[in-house]
Amino acid sequence: xxxxTVDRAESSPDVSQPYADLGLKDDEYARIHExxxxxxxxxxxxxxxxxxxxxxxxKSSKVHLRLFGEKKPETDALLVGIGExxxxxxxxxxxxxxxxxxxxxxxxxxxxxxxxATGIGGIVRDILSMGARPIAVMDPLRFGPLDAPDTAxxxxxxxxxxxxxxxxxxxxxxxxxxxxxxSYAGNPLVNALCVGAMRHEDIHLASAKGxxxxxxxxxxxxxxxxxxxxxxxxxxxxxxxxxxxRPSVQVGDPFMEKLLIExxxxxxxxGLVEGIQDLGGAGISCATSExxxxxxxxxxxxxxxxxxxxxxxxxxxxxxxxxxxxxCAIVRPDRIxxxxxxxxxxxxxxxxxxxxxxxxxxxxxxxxxxIVDVPPRTVAHEGPVYQRPFARPSSQDxxxxxxxxxxARPSTPEEIRAAVLALVGSANLAxxxxxxxxxxxxxxxxxxxAQPEDSGMVRVxxxxxxGVAVSTDCNGRFxxxxxxxxxxxxLAESYRNVSVTGATPLAVTNCLNFGxxxxxxxxxxxxxxxxxxxxxxxxxxIPVTGGNVSFYNQTGDVAILPTPVxxxxxxxxxxxxxxxxxxxxxxxxxxxxxxxxxxFGGSEWAHLQGHLGGVPPRVDLxxxxxxxxxxxxxxxxxxxxxxxxxSDGGVAQALVEMALRSGTGADVSIPESIEPFVFCCSESAAxxxxxxxxxxxxxxxxxxxxxAVPVMRIGTVTTDAHLTFGSFGFPLDELRxxxxxxxxxxxxx
Amino acid sequence: MARVIVDVMxxxxxxxxxxxxxxxxxxxxxxxxxxxxRQGKHFVIELDGDLxxxxxxxxxxxAGELLSNPVIEDFTLTVVDA
Numbered sequence: 146x147x148x149x150t151v152d153r154a155e156s157s158p159d160v161s162q163p164y165a166d167l168g169l170k171d172d173e174y175a176r177i178h179e180x181x182x183x184x185x186x187x188x189x190x191x192x193x194x195x196x197x198x199x200x201x202x203x204k205s206s207k208v209h210l211r212l213f214g215e216k217k218p219e220t221d222a223l224l225v226g227i228g229e230x231x232x233x234x235x236x237x238x239x240x241x242x243x244x245x246x247x248x249x250x251x252x253x254x255x256x257x258x259x260x261x262a263t264g265i266g267g268i269v270r271d272i273l274s275m276g277a278r279p280i281a282v283m284d285p286l287r288f289g290p291l292d293a294p295d296t297a298x299x300x301x302x303x304x305x306x307x308x309x310x311x312x313x314x315x316x317x318x319x320x321x322x323x324x325x326x327x328s329y330a331g332n333p334l335v336n337a338l339c340v341g342a343m344r345h346e347d348i349h350l351a352s353a354k355g356x357x358x359x360x361x362x363x364x365x366x367x368x369x370x371x372x373x374x375x376x377x378x379x380x381x382x383x384x385x386x387x388x389x390x391r392p393s394v395q396v397g398d399p400f401m402e403k404l405l406i407e408x409x410x411x412x413x414x415x416g417l418v419e420g421i422q423d424l425g426g427a428g429i430s431c432a433t434s435e436x437x438x439x440x441x442x443x444x445x446x447x448x449x450x451x452x453x454x455x456x457x458x459x460x461x462x463x464x465x466x467x468x469x470x471x472x473c474a475i476v477r478p479d480r481i482x483x484x485x486x487x488x489x490x491x492x493x494x495x496x497x498x499x500x501x502x503x504x505x506x507x508x509x510x511x512x513x514x515x516i517v518d519v520p521p522r523t524v525a526h527e528g529p530v531y532q533r534p535f536a537r538p539s540s541q542d543x544x545x546x547x548x549x550x551x552x553a554r555p556s557t558p559e560e561i562r563a564a565v566l567a568l569v570g571s572a573n574l575a576x577x578x579x580x581x582x583x584x585x586x587x588x589x590x591x592x593x594x595a596q597p598e599d600s601g602m603v604r605v606x607x608x609x610x611x612g613v614a615v616s617t618d619c620n621g622r623f624x625x626x627x628x629x630x631x632x633x634x635x636l637a638e639s640y641r642n643v644s645v646t647g648a649t650p651l652a653v654t655n656c657l658n659f660g661x662x663x664x665x666x667x668x669x670x671x672x673x674x675x676x677x678x679x680x681x682x683x684x685x686x687i688p689v690t691g692g693n694v695s696f697y698n699q700t701g702d703v704a705i706l707p708t709p710v711x712x713x714x715x716x717x718x719x720x721x722x723x724x725x726x727x728x729x730x731x732x733x734x735x736x737x738x739x740x741x742x743x744x745f746g747g748s749e750w751a752h753l754q755g756h757l758g759g760v761p762p763r764v765d766l767x768x769x770x771x772x773x774x775x776x777x778x779x780x781x782x783x784x785x786x787x788x789x790x791x792s793d794g795g796v797a798q799a800l801v802e803m804a805l806r807s808g809t810g811a812d813v814s815i816p817e818s819i820e821p822f823v824f825c826c827s828e829s830a831a832x833x834x835x836x837x838x839x840x841x842x843x844x845x846x847x848x849x850x851x852x853a854v855p856v857m858r859i860g861t862v863t864t865d866a867h868l869t870f871g872s873f874g875f876p877l878d879e880l881r882x883x884x885x886x887x888x889x890x891x892x893x894x
Numbered sequence: 895m896a897r898v899i900v901d902v903m904x905x906x907x908x909x910x911x912x913x914x915x916x917x918x919x920x921x922x923x924x925x926x927x928x929x930x931x932r933q934g935k936h937f938v939i940e941l942d943g944d945l946x947x948x949x950x951x952x953x954x955x956x957a958g959e960l961l962s963n964p965v966i967e968d969f970t971l972t973v974v975d976a
Contacts, residue, residue, distance in 0.1 A: 255965060256963070256965045256966060259966065365909075368907065368909055369907040370907075370908075370909065394908065394965055394966050396908050396909040396910075396911070396966065397911075398909065398911035398914070400911065400915070401911070454909065455907060468909070469909075492918075
């Protein structure tokens, strides 16, 4: 076997290299030549190709993502912003939380169980690497139609993978979404969010500071996971026998991850770590180049010291391996023995693989031969940046002109009753308990709210009861009709879902799932969504703390619905004062906050008619902010006893969810000022249903008046097992059957 | 009667966390020198009559679709009594 060394690269400039097979363009390969002043070695080529990939370098999205920084609202809450592994926000009393959502879409399509499982593992390590203890996860999921054959393959595997990994790890899964649309049939979206908590002084960053400090790789051994692409290089430098096709499926080991969490938190709290980085995409290539680039600027690595699961791996493969459950730490030499002893205590293997230098170079040796000698910034941070062309698709006008007005509308009580029932039992609005029951929602004992509540809520401080609420939302149909407004509607819904629980929204994360950036129409959707989200966050006064972009989500040439999933995190002083989603006391009064307009573009009702066209509901972030104020103040002052967001499916769907959650019904009267079908099923934004004691009406009206939020009494909680809307109604038994049966029925057997 | 054995193993390069756990337990329970444990599935399938080529082909297909996950596992199919 011959190793492609730096010397060899200098002496053989004309060797042809398979850069195109590794996804590098001609000009990118030429730029590597220019940076190095010679051809790259095969190891260097491996590093550049993976670090300059769309996934790692954000080369198509970077120019747009800058908006999140440029339009950042004034806030004291942000302790660590975009660019680190995850953003960190101050939640008071010396506590900080970090949260982030990432995609694991493509691996989950290939191998649903392991893809989804390692998605959880990866995001948990991101949170851990900030110095936080992971406290909860949630998963926004999107699949093809519920009755599609491939959904029956992908969905159960994904759900089992999330449950298997998360449950073994001992983290509660407190929410997320499960949405079905034909556009996701060949490309499901599996996003994973993790929240972690820490004291302010425990925040850690990914940088290799201090010349002479040691680089430690610890956790699982390195194997051939996730390196399908580099086997081209392996076959170049290896004999035929060594170039067996490597699998690209990464397999997770949650018990190893648990040990990694405990070992990491122990060495961090003991003050043994100067800098830390998790190993995710691009493995050692990413960790070493980013740590070096963020620190003193230089690092030397002895790659042959890496502990291997498979001794036949080539250096290129070791550099690219995406084996799970690994971390990289920078440790002072006088503390290394303590560090290694603590790892050993947790049965975590650790080995010193390098040291920090001030050479300005990342140098890597393999059995005494130099195989990498590069400026680390050029690998980690100075990758290519594309100004991809973008243009509003010519079909957009026709799409927006084809509004839902042409659809036959229910008008009689019988027709409206049937429409509501169809929504309640539709795949997107049906109960998702078949999915969420497979997740442990209560492990660790700090879960306060979980599915089907509007937000997941966990206690952070067990003494004061301070906690956080998190929600993720996105209606991809709204984003398709108008990506700018659609992203803002996703933000608004998530913001509202946090507010209804009584928590004050504080920060935003996002997972931007789109089709190919090489399609100008998709790039336009992306640019508009980012602009909408950045403007929206500025107006709501909550910063984007980080996130993730996933491109190339498409089947053939057909892109998915643009799906900018938005996660909002809020803080609540005392979780015992949270607002639940449903009523408990007969005789309580039910109110609708916010204006209801005739808005069916992109709605769930139109979707059930097989229609997607028109414009999404109007966005009024000022009104969202006012509504949030009423919900949070009303919760803190004890006026509001229950609150539920009104969004997909409209007021009727929201009331059905409340009734089923509570087990008792309500008498609702449809106001004469509104067309009954519009009242029941329109999806106007900035609305919520709240419940108060009847004698609190004047207090509620004063609250709403102060914030200029429209308020209307719409009903009364009863002791009956009936939900009535004046001229029509439903026994709760019927609603429950219709609401709870679709998902199990479709996935049974 | 025909008897067919299907053995399913993770592909050699795929991490086997359960096998690793068993390996660790063997060491803790006093067995020294265990360098690797890989865990798999063993199916014994009995059929009426002879295994004709149609049924053999069906078994081969179903071993890939039902009994194993070809993305991460290999299987071997052995006819014991033909």
